[in-house]
């Protein structure tokens with residue numbers, strides 16, 4: 334077995350229990366086959382909402398609201 338370290342995308346903690354690790358996404362890479370994105374079982378729901386496009390939109394809205402105050 335390889336010593337792959339799985340880090341939870343939601344909380345950035347290492348997932349020590351393989352039974353607690355779930356794949357929440359697969360990211361593509363320009364230079365390879367890409368990689369799986371892992372999360373703790375209980376954090377998987379939190380990761381799913383972190384979509385890069387959604388995050389960019391939300392950040393824009395947040396910046397606009399902050400600037401308007």
Ligand SMILES: [Zn+2]
Pocket residue numbers: 341342343344345346372373376
């Ligand atoms: Zn976690």
